[in-house]
Amino acid sequence: MKPAPGERPFSRAGRSRKLASGPGQLRAASRRLTAAATASLLTLLVVASAEAATPPGFQTVTVANVGFSIEVPSSWHVTKGGPNLSKTEAKELERENPAAADAIAAANAPNSHIRFAAFDPVAVDGGVPDVNLVVEPLPSGYAWTQYKTELAGEIKPIASGRVRETDISTATQHAVRLDFPLVLTVKGKHHPLVFRQIGFERQGRSYVVTYSAPAAVAGSSRHVFDTSQASIIFSRG
DSSP: OOOOTTSSOOOTTSOOOOOOSSHHHHHHHHTTHHHHHHHHHHGGGOOOOOOOOOSTTEEEEEEGGGTEEEEEETTSEEEESOOOOOHHHHHHHHHHOGGGHHHHHHHTSTTOOEEEEEEOSSOBTTBOOEEEEEEEEOOTTOOHHHHHHHHHHHHTTTOSSOOEEEEEEOSSOEEEEEEEEEEEEETTEEEEEEEEEEEEEETTEEEEEEEEEEGGGHHHHHHHHHHHHHTOEEOOO
16 A cells, blocks of 8 residues: 555645656755645544553564654554545545645545654644654755755744754664644634644655644643653664
């Protein structure tokens, strides 16, 4: 169901297409970055099964075929792949959130590049704290500075406030972190959310880890996000 790593160049709608070199093509390729944020939004409508927890209080989620692991709270539910909303649910979400419509479609597509999503099963203010991982191949010659610029550039049109950018390092990789607010409309109700998105460029691939939480629990979610972020490990190369 999911493409093999490096098998297909990415596109905004998740469809295969050939990429030429040059700024215009790099901008088009970077549009997939909003899908990572949208995957978090879609967990408002998703229910999945939990995995075993280790160490106490957290469970380790491993995506072996891309050499990635991360810890999330043991009470969170984990699903591999995209959210698999019905066509009706996806279209309604797109209609109510036109700025993110293409990214919603990409996140829910059968060939989505979402490798896993995990979320708190207890809803707060209509939403849940969650995290997901999107992994996609990058075009040859895609520079780190270009990657950071376009990652932030894709978020700014949909964010409802300032996008804060910070260069960070995890245990095995440098990265860029973006923090921003976003308001999602679901069935006529507005849901203010806070996001943390971490982008890694590694061995010709983009790894985007996206955390989100209802604004009402932003403070209590921060510690969970910090702990999870610090646990990210790349096991290959």
